[in-house]
Amino acid sequence: MKTPTYTPIGRMTPRFLAEFDSTSAMMTALGKYLRGEDSPGRDIASLPEWLAREVNKFARQTRESMYTLSGFMEAIPPESLNKIHSEQMSKWVINNYPKKPVPAVAIGASSGALTHLQVALGIPWLPQTFLIPVRRPSDMQVDQPKLTMKWAADPARLLLKNNPDLQLHHMFDPNQDRLRLEHTTYFRVKKLRLGTSYERFITDVLPPGGTIFVSECQRKWPATKVDNRHFFQFGGTGGPSEKEYLEGSARVEKFLNQYESPVKKWDAPKPDGEIPEAEWGFETSLYEDIERIAREGGYKVKRIVFEEPDHPSPFVAELYKWWYRQRRIMSNRLVAGSFTLIEPYWTLRTGSVPFWMKYNTEFSAKWLEEYLDDHDNYDELFLMLYPPGVEGIGMTTVERWESILAKARKRGEFLGAGAEREPEDFGSLIKNHTDFKNSIKARYPIPGPLGIRKFSEFVEKSQGKSKIRFIDYRPQDINTEPAIDRIKDSRQSRPAMSRKKQSKPAGVADKQAQQNKSTRKQTEITASAGKQEEQGKNPAGPSGKEAQAG
Amino acid sequence: MDELQNEDSVEGIQNLTKNKVAVITGASSGIGRAAAHEYARRGARVVVAARNKKALDEVVKECRNLGSEALAVVTDVTKEDEVNRLAETAHAKYGNIDIWINNAAVTLFGRFEEVPTADIRQVIETNLFGYIYGARAAIPIFREQGSGTLINVSSVVAVTGQPFTGAYVATKAAEKALSESLSQELVEEENIHVCTVMPTVIDTPLYQHGANYTGKGVIPPKPLHSPEMAAEAIVNISEYPRKEVFAGTPGPMIYMAKAVTPPQLYDRMVKRNIDKNHFRDTLTEITPGNLYQHALDQINGGWHQEIHENTPLVKRLKAGMMLAGFGLGLLAVWGLTRSGGDGTS
Numbered sequence: 035m036k037t038p039t040y041t042p043i044g045r046m047t048p049r050f051l052a053e054f055d056s057t058s059a060m061m062t063a064l065g066k067y068l069r070g071e072d073s074p075g076r077d078i079a080s081l082p083e084w085l086a087r088e089v090n091k092f093a094r095q096t097r098e099s100m101y102t103l104s105g106f107m108e109a110i111p112p113e114s115l116n117k118i119h120s121e122q123m124s125k126w127v128i129n130n131y132p133k134k135p136v137p138a139v140a141i142g143a144s145s146g147a148l149t150h151l152q153v154a155l156g157i158p159w160l161p162q163t164f165l166i167p168v169r170r171p172s173d174m175q176v177d178q179p180k181l182t183m184k185w186a187a188d189p190a191r192l193l194l195k196n197n198p199d200l201q202l203h204h205m206f207d208p209n210q211d212r213l214r215l216e217h218t219t220y221f222r223v224k225k226l227r228l229g230t231s232y233e234r235f236i237t238d239v240l241p242p243g244g245t246i247f248v249s250e251c252q253r254k255w256p257a258t259k260v261d262n263r264h265f266f267q268f269g270g271t272g273g274p275s276e277k278e279y280l281e282g283s284a285r286v287e288k289f290l291n292q293y294e295s296p297v298k299k300w301d302a303p304k305p306d307g308e309i310p311e312a313e314w315g316f317e318t319s320l321y322e323d324i325e326r327i328a329r330e331g332g333y334k335v336k337r338i339v340f341e342e343p344d345h346p347s348p349f350v351a352e353l354y355k356w357w358y359r360q361r362r363i364m365s366n367r368l369v370a371g372s373f374t375l376i377e378p379y380w381t382l383r384t385g386s387v388p389f390w391m392k393y394n395t396e397f398s399a400k401w402l403e404e405y406l407d408d409h410d411n412y413d414e415l416f417l418m419l420y421p422p423g424v425e426g427i428g429m430t431t432v433e434r435w436e437s438i439l440a441k442a443r444k445r446g447e448f449l450g451a452g453a454e455r456e457p458e459d460f461g462s463l464i465k466n467h468t469d470f471k472n473s474i475k476a477r478y479p480i481p482g483p484l485g486i487r488k489f490s491e492f493v494e495k496s497q498g499k500s501k502i503r504f505i506d507y508r509p510q511d512i513n514t515e516p517a518i519d520r521i522k523d524s525r526q527s528r529p530a531m532s533r534k535k536q537s538k539p540a541g542v543a544d545k546q547a548q549q550n551k552s553t554r555k556q557t558e559i560t561a562s563a564g565k566q567e568e569q570g571k572n573p574a575g576p577s578g579k580e581a582q583a584g
Numbered sequence: 585m586d587e588l589q590n591e592d593s594v595e596g597i598q599n600l601t602k603n604k605v606a607v608i609t610g611a612s613s614g615i616g617r618a619a620a621h622e623y624a625r626r627g628a629r630v631v632v633a634a635r636n637k638k639a640l641d642e643v644v645k646e647c648r649n650l651g652s653e654a655l656a657v658v659t660d661v662t663k664e665d666e667v668n669r670l671a672e673t674a675h676a677k678y679g680n681i682d683i684w685i686n687n688a689a690v691t692l693f694g695r696f697e698e699v700p701t702a703d704i705r706q707v708i709e710t711n712l713f714g715y716i717y718g719a720r721a722a723i724p725i726f727r728e729q730g731s732g733t734l735i736n737v738s739s740v741v742a743v744t745g746q747p748f749t750g751a752y753v754a755t756k757a758a759e760k761a762l763s764e765s766l767s768q769e770l771v772e773e774e775n776i777h778v779c780t781v782m783p784t785v786i787d788t789p790l791y792q793h794g795a796n797y798t799g800k801g802v803i804p805p806k807p808l809h810s811p812e813m814a815a816e817a818i819v820n821i822s823e824y825p826r827k828e829v830f831a832g833t834p835g836p837m838i839y840m841a842k843a844v845t846p847p848q849l850y851d852r853m854v855k856r857n858i859d860k861n862h863f864r865d866t867l868t869e870i871t872p873g874n875l876y877q878h879a880l881d882q883i884n885g886g887w888h889q890e891i892h893e894n895t896p897l898v899k900r901l902k903a904g905m906m907l908a909g910f911g912l913g914l915l916a917v918w919g920l921t922r923s924g925g926d927g928t929s
Contacts, residue, residue: 362724385728475730477773 045129048122050110052220055165056313059374060149065130067153067378070480105214109167112189120197120223123164124231131158136239137486141232141324143251143316146376146390147346148338153378154350154357156483157247158239160232162320163203163313166193166221167214176208176215177295180303183258183266186219190264199227201263201319203312207270208300209279209426210393212293222312226263228323242332245486246324248507250316250339256280256305257312267312268302271342272395273428280305289427314343314392322514325507335507342501343392348405349500353492354387357484366413367474369449370402373420375463380470385478386416394419395428399438406441415442416474418449418466449473600823602627605678607670609661609718610688612639612878614788615737618815619685624652626819631674631681633659634688636878661688661714662706671721680729683822684722686715686759687737689752690875691790694797696750703795704751706875711755712762719766723776731775733822736763737814740784740835744842747855748798748862760828767827777825783814784832795873801864805857807834837905 045065047053066072140152140159152159168189174181186204194202203222208215228236236246256276257265269279278286282299290297310317328335340346351368358365363385370389371377381388389405391398406412417439422429439446450466493504505511606623610616612634623630624647632643632654640656647654655677659670674681690710692703715736726732741753742760763780770776785804788811796802809832817831830836842850 362720364724364728476728477730477776478727479769479772 045126048126050114050118050166051123051126052108052165052167054105054108054374056144056146056374057161057164060144060146060376061127061130061159061161063376063378064149064152064159068132068156068158069130072379102213102216105167106169106217109169109218111169112192115166115168115189115221116192116196118166118193118197120200120225121229121231124160124225124229124235127160128158128231128235131235131239133235133238135241136244137483138245138247139236139240140247140249141228141320142247142249142338143314143343145249145251145314145340145343145346146371146373146392147344147350147388148249149376150350150378150381150388150390151346151353153382154353154484155486155489158235159249160228160235162316163222163224165313166223167218168221170215170217170219172217175296176212177290177297177300179206179208179266179268180301182206182219183260183268183303186221186266187260187264190221190261193221193223194261194263197223198263199225199229201226201265201317203257203265203267203309204260205267205270205312207268207273209273209289209428210270210422210424212424212426220312224310224317224320226317226319228320228327233323233327236327236333237331240331240333243334244331245334245336246328247336247338248316248321248324250318250337251311251314251343252339252341253311253315253343254308255311255315257307257309258303259306265309265312266303267309268300268305270313271311272393272397273426278427285427292425318512319514321507321509321512325509328507337503337505337507339503339505340501342397344390344398344401345501347388347390347401348408349496349502351387351389351405352409352496352500353484353489354381356492356495357481357488358385358387361478361481363478366411367416367476368406368412368414369416369418369470369474371418372398375418375420375450375466377418377467377470379480380467380474382480383478384470384474384476386474386476387412394422394430394435396430396434397428399430399434403438403441406438412442413444414474415439415446416449416470417447418470421463447473599626601819604628604682604822605631605674605680606683606685606822607631607633607674607681607722608685608687609633609659609667609670609714610737611643612636614790615783615786615811615814615818616685616687617643618811619687619818620647620654621650622812622815622819623683624648624650624654627652628683629653629655629678631655631657631670631677633657633661633670634878635660639878661717662709664713664717664720667714667717668721671725675725681722681725681732683733683735684718684726685735685737685818685822686718688714689737689755689790690873691749691752691794692797692873692875693748693794693802695748699751699795699797700872703797703872703875707751707795708755710875711752712758715759715762719762723766723770726776727773730773733777733779733825734763734766735779735781735818735822736760737818738763738780738782740782740830740832740838742780742782744838745851745854747858763828778827779821779825780828781814781818781821782828782830782835783817784809784830784835784838786811786814786832793874795871795875796868797870798863799867799870801866801868802862803864805861807832809833 047058047062052058136157138155138157140148140157142162144161144163149159168186170182171185174185183204183206190202190204194200200223203224205220205222206215211220225232240246253271255267255269255271257267260266269276274283274286277283279300280302286300287298290299309315324335327333338346355365365385365387367384367386368389369377369381369384369386370391372391373393376388376390378388380386389402391402406415415438417435419435435448439448449469450463601623604623606628608616608620608623608630611620611632616632616634620630620632620643630647630652632640632647633656634640635658637656637658640658644654644656655674657670657673659666661667671681688710690707692699692707719734719736722732722734726734736759738759739753739756741749742756746753760780760782763778767778770778785806785808787804787808791802791804794802814831817829821829830839845853
């Protein structure tokens with residue numbers, strides 16, 4: 035199954051990109067699968083298992099320091115930012131895929147569930163968002179986001195002046211990323227243009243009539259405009275609500291106190307509006323190039339639209355189950371992985387149904403739980419949990435996960451970590467891969483791709499049953515203006531938009547129009563703090579009663 | 585301690601079959617029934633399948649008398665849903681299936697162009713599709729378990745050929761080819777094995793029960809072996825999986841003879857041997873035998889009085905091989921002596 039690729043050296047992650055990131059992990063796992071290779075994942079997962087045991091023997095503080103240090107080692111000095119060119123990222127991505135004809139190419143937002151979908155279809159994915167960890171002066175406190183935002187303005191300019199096709203979402207989340215942020219800060223960049231490498235790759239591998247799937251995660255987050263194409267996002271999805279990040283709360287205070295912070299709430303900068311979330315959200319400006327290349331190459335464009343990165347998981351799980359049954363595989367086992375722990379190769383090899391969770395948060399736990407309650411037909415359940423490093427707000431307890439594992443009819447187990455697991459159980463990053471292979475004895479052959487026709491058949495069949503929509507692309511549905519302009523526009527036109535909103539009839543026929551409107555008007559300024567319910571408090575059920583499949 | 589040794593070992597050798605779950609098709613008679621006994625004797629849990637319920641109940645009783653758990657599932661292997669049900673029943677009862685033995689077979693004697701097409705089809709349905717359905721039922725279970733052994737009981741005729749049993753021979757060769765193909769498909773699965781057992785002539789009721797359009801009585805050609813010998817070969821291969829094994833001494837010899845004999849001469853020799861040793865001069869009614877309904881089942885075909893592990897032919901072949909071996913040994917010694925002398929320089 036080995037297929038020649040451009041060059042193995044080109045597959046090496048560029049020095050400035052993070053390997054512990056969702057994009058890197060998902061793209062690498064997909065690339066390895068498409069090249070017919072096993073996927074031990076990213077991060078430290080390629081280290082030997084004995085090291086996992088040794089690592090976990092260290093005292094908690096030592097392990098935390100190691101985690102912080104590993105983040106620092108991966109980060110680049112700010113002055114190196116002017117050496118980065120967006121094409122380096124694109125070249126790295128395409129070098130990871132075999133150069134052979136495919137019926138479709140995916141572009142856009144990352145979601146582990148969609149990685150499993152891309153694996154099933156045997157198609158490459160060209161990510162939009164990349165993470166560049168940048169070293170931060172150590173005299174700056176983790177709980178001083180304003181200071182960090184101001185400090186980042188100059189380094190950001192170094193990056194952006196050479197890369198007019200990138201939009202910087204400087205993300206700073208002292209809840210989930212606390213340990214890494216001691217000496218590091220996260221520059222997440224979104225491609226606004228496809229660029230030469232992506233375009234050449236698409237035209238090389240996608241014959242006329244092929245499909246471009248655009249994964250369009252519509253998750254947004256309040257952000258502060260720092261400069262042209264430069265935003266600062268404080269916090270991230272899955273933990274405290276946007277409001278809590280901005281205004282604080284009892285649990286924020288408790289969290290800060292637990293980590294001996296001198297503050298009781300963060301001094302978050304005032305957001306200017308909502309833009310696509312730094313890590314998961316899709317920036318629609320990319321549609322301009324997608325539309326052009328589709329027109330020139332004779333391609334179809336299909337939008338895969340969803341709100342949260344976890345939302346495609348039930349759909350993909352059911353797709354796998356359906357596919358397995360057609361292959362006369364029992365499909366009675368679910369393996370739920372989180373964040374970078376996805377293992378697409380071993381999922382198929384063991385005939386397991388994949389369910390991806392964004393992180394070990396209550397939101398994801400509830401999402402999985404609801405899926406299981408609606409589909410209580412799994413004999414075996416396995417959980418691969420990413421060690422978050424901190425006992426952050428919104429993180430789920432071991433007991434909570436155990437109660438989910440208890441839903442298995444015959445066997446429910448953690449992979450990579452036992453019941454004694456702790457947030458800084460970094461050994462589990464190594465162990466989950468070997469545990470996957472050793473704990474699940476089933477072995478099925480790696481199948482050929484599912485095929486677009488079969489996939490369309492399933493999409494048709496599952497219409498209205500999930501929170502993921504497949505929509506034919508129409509230019510009039512999309513606002514391709516960069517987020518910065520949209521923020522500016524919405525600032526000026528806020529009252530008018532509000533009026534328009536009120537006058538719009540809310541009929542059934544307008545459902546699609548409302549969805550489109552939500553895409554177009556995504557930058558409408560709102561006092562975003564307090565707008566949204568606390569994360570995970572009431573996620574819509576995966577049975578998708580309110581969702582429509584396209 | 586002694587008790588434990590007795591339970592876990594057979595004649596001092598570690599018993600690898602104990603508590604294994606073995607499904608055997610065609611277990612109401614002949615090799616299948618003998619295999620059920622052998623598995624039961626070694627402590628396996630046996631699921632026996634065939635069309636004849638009464639015979640199966642007897643087999644279950646016999647297995648239980650040998651100290652093992654047994655379960656009968658009436659199965660017509662020409663029907664895929666019945667084979668699937670057999671797998672499901674066995675899996676539901678014991679939680680896993682370690683060994684699946686495709687064994688059910690029928691035969692048809694007569695000139696190939698003269699026998700009814702429907703009978704040829706029925707032979708293929710039983711001998712080939714029965715095995716195909718069995719493999720397709722067992723392999724998904726093996727894959728889910730990550731382990732298991734599929735044994736296809738073929739025949740030496742799969743490699744040697746045999747006249748007047750064209751349909752049977754074709755299916756036996758197809759079974760061997762099927763094993764080969766499946767073995768290759770599953771080569772990456774360390775603990776899943778596909779094995780072929782190729783018995784030579786076995787004293788089973790196959791010869792009486794077979795469809796017969798020759799007008800002559802059929803007898804098994806010599807040398808004849810016991811079903812217990814074939815059963816032991818099956819159990820052994822499930823303990824120490826190998827790709828193919830002959831059950832019966834002349835198997836490898838005939839195979840080698842075929843390889844070194846000019847094709848036309850080989851065909852004449854086989855035809856002559858079958859003419860002479862496989863058919864009686866006594867006239868017999870034309871019959872479809874047990875192709876469409878089960879016959880009275882038992883282990884042996886009643887040919888026991890004619891069983892000869894060492895017929896004159898085999899004795900002559902063995903003697904020849906021993907002589908050749910002795911000669912080769914002498915040559916080797918002579919060669920070594922010479923090279924030793926030269927080596928001093």
